[in-house]
Amino acid sequence: MIGLFDVLGSREFRIPFAILLLIFLGEVFSFPQALILGGLVGLFSLLFESWGRLRHGKWNLDYLAFLALVVAFFLEQWLAGAVLALMAAVSAALETYGTRRAEKTLRELFEKIPKTVMVRGESGDHEVSLHAVVPGDTLVLRRGEMLPFEAELLSNEAVFDESNVTGEVEPAVHRKGGLLKAGFVNRGEIVLARAEGDFEHSSYRKILKLVDEGKHHPAPLARLSERYNILFTIFSLAIAFAAYFFSGDLMRFLAVLVIATPCPLLIAAPMSFIGGLNKAARKNIIIKSPFILELLASTKTILFDKTGTLTLGEPRLRSIHIFDKHLDEEEALNIAASLERHSIHPIAKAFVRVHSEAKGEILPATHISEEIGKGIRGTIHGSEFSLRKATVSGGDGIVVELYCGKKRIASFTFDDILKPAVGEVFGYLTSRGYRLGIITGDKEKNARRVLGHFRLPLYADATPERKASLIARYQKKGELVGMIGDGVNDAPALALADLGIVFSGTENSAATEAADVAILDRDALRIRDAIHIGRSSYRVAFQSIVLGMALSTGGMTLAFFGYVDPVQGAVLQEVIDFCVIMNALRSTY
Numbered sequence: 001m002i003g004l005f006d007v008l009g010s011r012e013f014r015i016p017f018a019i020l021l022l023i024f025l026g027e028v029f030s031f032p033q034a035l036i037l038g039g040l041v042g043l044f045s046l047l048f049e050s051w052g053r054l055r056h057g058k059w060n061l062d063y064l065a066f067l068a069l070v071v072a073f074f075l076e077q078w079l080a081g082a083v084l085a086l087m088a089a090v091s092a093a094l095e096t097y098g099t100r101r102a103e104k105t106l107r108e109l110f111e112k113i114p115k116t117v118m119v120r121g122e123s124g125d126h127e128v129s130l131h132a133v134v135p136g137d138t139l140v141l142r143r144g145e146m147l148p149f150e151a152e153l154l155s156n157e158a159v160f161d162e163s164n165v166t167g168e169v170e171p172a173v174h175r176k177g178g179l180l181k182a183g184f185v186n187r188g189e190i191v192l193a194r195a196e197g198d199f200e201h202s203s204y205r206k207i208l209k210l211v212d213e214g215k216h217h218p219a220p221l222a223r224l225s226e227r228y229n230i231l232f233t234i235f236s237l238a239i240a241f242a243a244y245f246f247s248g249d250l251m252r253f254l255a256v257l258v259i260a261t262p263c264p265l266l267i268a269a270p271m272s273f274i275g276g277l278n279k280a281a282r283k284n285i286i287i288k289s290p291f292i293l294e295l296l297a298s299t300k301t302i303l304f305d306k307t308g309t310l311t312l313g314e315p316r317l318r319s320i321h322i323f324d325k326h327l328d329e330e331e332a333l334n335i336a337a338s339l340e341r342h343s344i345h346p347i348a349k350a351f352v353r354v355h356s357e358a359k360g361e362i363l364p365a366t367h368i369s370e371e372i373g374k375g376i377r378g379t380i381h382g383s384e385f386s387l388r389k390a391t392v393s394g395g396d397g398i399v400v401e402l403y404c405g406k407k408r409i410a411s412f413t414f415d416d417i418l419k420p421a422v423g424e425v426f427g428y429l430t431s432r433g434y435r436l437g438i439i440t441g442d443k444e445k446n447a448r449r450v451l452g453h454f455r456l457p458l459y460a461d462a463t464p465e466r467k468a469s470l471i472a473r474y475q476k477k478g479e480l481v482g483m484i485g486d487g488v489n490d491a492p493a494l495a496l497a498d499l500g501i502v503f504s505g506t507e508n509s510a511a512t513e514a515a516d517v518a519i520l521d522r523d524a525l526r527i528r529d530a531i532h533i534g535r536s537s538y539r540v541a542f543q544s545i546v547l548g549m550a551l552s553t554g555g556m557t558l559a560f561f562g563y564v565d566p567v568q569g570a571v572l573q574e575v576i577d578f579c580v581i582m583n584a585l586r587s588t589y
Contacts, residue, residue, distance in 0.1 A: 012092075012093040013090075013093045015041065015045065015089045015092075015093065016086060016089040016090045016093050018041065019038045019041055019042060019082065019085055019086045019089055020086055022034040022035065022037055022038035022041070022082065023035065023038055023079070023082045023083065023086060026038070026078070026079070026082065027079070032078050035078035035079055035081070035082040036078055036081075036082075038081075038082035038085055038086065039069060039072065039073065039078065039081035039082045039084070039085045040085075041085060041089075042069060042081075042082075042084065042085020042086065042088050042089055043066070043069050043070075043073075043085065045085075045088065045089060045092065046065055046066045046069065046088055047066065049092065063233065064233060064236055064237075064257055064260040065084065065088045065257075065258070065260075067257055068084055068254060068257035068258045068260075068566075069081055069084055069085065069088075071250065071253065071254045071257065072084060072254060072258075072566065075250055075251070075254065077251075077254065077566055077567075079567055080254065080258070080565075080566035080567045080570065083566075083567050083570040083571065084258050084566070084570040084573075086570075086574075087258075087570045087571070087573055087574040087577070090574055090577075090578075115129070115130065116128060116129055116130065117130055117133060117139055117141075117145075117148060117149075118139065118140035118141070118142070119133065119137050119138065119139060119140065120138040120139075120140050120192065121138075125140050130148050133149065133195055134195070135195055135196055135197055136194060136195065137194070137195045138154065138192055138193070138194055138195075139151060139192070139193045139194070139195055140190060140191075140192060141186045141190065141191040141192075141193060142186065142190055143186055143187070143188065143189065143190070144185065144186065144187075145185070145186050146183065146184070146185045146186075147160075147180055147181075147182060147183065147184045147185070147186070147193065148182055149182055149195045149196065149197055150179065150180065150181060150182050150195075150196045150197050151179075151180045151193035151194055151195050151196055152177065152178070152179060152180070152193060152194045152196060153174050153175070153176055153177060153178045153179075153180055153191070153192075153193050154176065154192040154193055154194055155176060155190075155191045155192045155193070156175070156176050157173060157174070157175055157176070157188075158173070158174050158180075158186065158188055158191040159171045159172070159173055159174075159186075159187045159188035160172055160174060160180065160184040160185060160186060160187060160188075161184065161185040161186075161187050162181070162183075162184055171187045175356055175359075177341070177362040178341075178352070178356065179196075179341060179352075180193055232260075232549065233260075236256065236257070236260035236552075236556065239256050239556050239557075239560055240253045240256040240257050240260075240556075241253070242560065243255075243256050243559065243560045247562065249562070251565060251566060252559060252560065252562055254566045254569075255559035255564050255565055255566045255568075255569040256556045256559040256560060256569070258566055258569040258570045258573055259552060259555040259556050259559055259564070259569045259572055259573045259576075260552060260556065260573075269541040269542075269544060269545055269584070270290070271581065271584040271585065272537055272540045272541035272544055272584045272586075273290035273293050273537055273541060274290065275537065275540075275584065275585060275586075276290070276293045276533050276534065276536070276537030277290065277293070279533055279537075280529075280530060280533050283521075283526065283529050283533075284519065284520040284521045284526065285517060285518075285519050285520070285521075285526055285529060285530050285533070286517070286518040286519075286520065287516070287517050287530070287533075287534075288515075288516045288517065288518075289516075292499065292516045292517060292534070293533070293534045293537045293538055294534070294538050295480065295482075295498060295499045295516065295534070296499065296517075296530060296531050296533070296534020296535065296538075297531075297534045297535040297537075297538040297539075298480060298538075299480040299481065299482040299498055299499040300433060300434050300435060300479070300480065301434070301435045301437075301474055301479045301480065301481045301482065302429065302434055302435070302436055302437075302481075302482040302483075302484060302499075303436075303437045303438070303439050303470065303471065303474070303481065303482070303483050303484070303493075303497075304436065304437070304438050304439070304484050304485075305438075305439060305440065305467075305483075305484065305485035305486060305490050306416070306438055306439075306440035306442060306447055306450070306451065307347075307416060307440065307441075307442065307486075308485075308486035308503060308522075309484055309485055309486050309503055309524075310418065310419060310422050310438070310450075310451065310524065311416045311417055311418055311419060311450065312416075312417045312418075312419055312522070315347060315350045315398055315414035315415060315416045315417070316350070316414060316415045316417060317350060317351075317354045317412060317413075317414055318397055318413045318414060318415050319412075319413045320332060320333065320410060320411070320412055320413075321410065321411045321412075321413070322409070322410050323408055323409055323410060323411070324404070324407070324409040324410070327409055327410060329410075330358070330360065332402055332409070332410040332412075333351075333354065333355055333358065333360055334355070334360045334361050334362075334363055335363065335380060335385055335402065336351050336355075336387055336400075336402055336410075336412065337351045337352055337354070337355030337360060337362070338362055338363040338364075338365045338378075338380060339365055339368070339376050339377070339378050339380075339385060339386075339387055340352060340376065340387065341362070341365075342365065342368045342370070342376070342378070343370055343376050347398065347400060347414065348376070350414060351412075363380050363381070364380065364381075365378040365379065365380050366378060366379050366380075367379045367384075374388060374389070374463075375387050375388030375389065383404055383405070384404070384405055385402065385403065385404055386402075386403045387400055387401070387402055387403075388400070388401055388403070389401075389441075390411065397413045397414055397415050397416075397446060398413070398414040398415075398416060398442060398446060399411055399412070399413050399414075400412045400414070416442070416446065416450055418450055418451070419522070419523075419524040420524075421523065421524040421525045421528075422454075422524050423454070424524075424525065424528070425524050425525065425527050425528045426454055426456070428528045428531075428532075429528075429531070435479075436456050436457075437456055437457040437458070437459065438451055438454075438456055438457070438458045438459065439459045439462045439466075439467050439470060439483075439493070440458070440459070440460055440462060441460075441461065441462050441463065442460060442461075443460060443461065444458070444460035444461065447460045448460075464490070464491070464492050464493070465492065467483075467490065467492065467493035468492040468493045468496050470493075471483055471493050471496045471497050472496060475496075475498070480498040480499065481497050481498050481499070482497055482498065482499035482500070482501065483496075483497035483499070483500050483501070484500075484501040484502075484503075484527060485500075485501075485502055485503070485515075486502060486503035490502070494515045495515075499516055499517075500515035500516045500517070501515060501516070501517040501519065501527065501530060502515035502517070502518055502519065503519050503521070503522060503526075517530055540583065540584060540586050541584070543583060544580050544583050544584045547579070547580055547583060548576065548577075548580040551576040551579065551580070552573075552576055555569065555572050555573065555576060558572075
């Protein structure tokens, strides 16, 4: 929880403390000019803030505070004006402080990015701007430095911290020829790597752009609250004029105005959503915009990809079957891995991992062509090889066949392993009324072997096009549909879905761009965390609006009947503001 001294000691509270000092001087030393100056400071602060909002086409309940200050000056209520100015300044300071604190984790993501990188050239090593690096440049990565590009490892061996990308704490060992992902941090000695792209198109940069977008998209509830501003302003003015009409006392008119608070509508809801973004980022969940938090709470139909989403995404090689007598298992694995190292599919990762563990030879592959969801081909030593999923499975498991030209020369059988927490995630969602389904490009027999015991609708043999068409079919029923996937073959469905969540531990930039939420982790529980954060952020935002409006209405009612004078009303207004803001900040923790 936020400490009171942490809040009051922040730089945002300099103006409130200055006004408080002026009130002290005015009251203790009978110096009314100090009270007038305090009121003027508040008046000009409100003018400046309101003008800024007007320039962006936004209504603002601070107009009520501004009117109240004008009336206080007209009635020569210097103390009431100074106290009202203090309360308005404290509200603005709390808003700025809360927003700054909520955005801290998001900002730290950007601070990790290096501004320059060391490049090795003919004249030696020299630092250049990230934007000056072109594919093929040799990068020199020192201990503790982050890799800003996708790159091929040139050093024999290297140790990297992958937590920025995958969320895994344990450093990983990579060997020469391995593909390195943008966001990896070198934890060993100096490493050489060949850049395979530029910074602006790196997948890590794309993820960071999602974070940046998330801070600048107002949520529907926030926009809705701005529309309510006009209604609540009219309602507050009606009570204020009614108080004067029935009592003939301008002091009651002033007391009602000073209690009409902007915080529930203008501050609390946006802070709740920004707090939700911050909380999600701490769990390696990047949410593209605050709007998505509401979608996470309201989307009740969710379809899951299987491989890499519900399963570990790293199928285990169970067996190799050779059809060509001139080929052995080691050669077949070398050919397959040399092709698959150019792909980001989970099966490709499995080939590369097994090949690396066996310390196999990397063969030069050219003319690489991948058909998403179907296979990959390329030329090795003048011969064209291709890998494609078997049309008929020879048994339980995922079967991938290796062809030389049109001749089948080998097949590889993989086992897909279910993630440990999948059952817990399904239980969480179904208990809250979510409708679930599974879409997979795998054979139905294999999919049911792994996931059949959950008794959920299962769509097998699904191409990327069919996945998208299934999303569209559900949407035609008038439902909000969510899609959770991890691969580039999921990108069309993720883009079409009302809510797209992607596991981007594979650094799949296409899927990450198409999705609304990027999970930088492979833990299935992050699905539950993302939806829980969305639900709780929406609930806190809505509660803050309702609570603030209810408390403000209660305070204005007291002022209407003369139980609260303007000075007491200003204090009561700030108590309401503080309660609502503290409630909104619950979404940050």
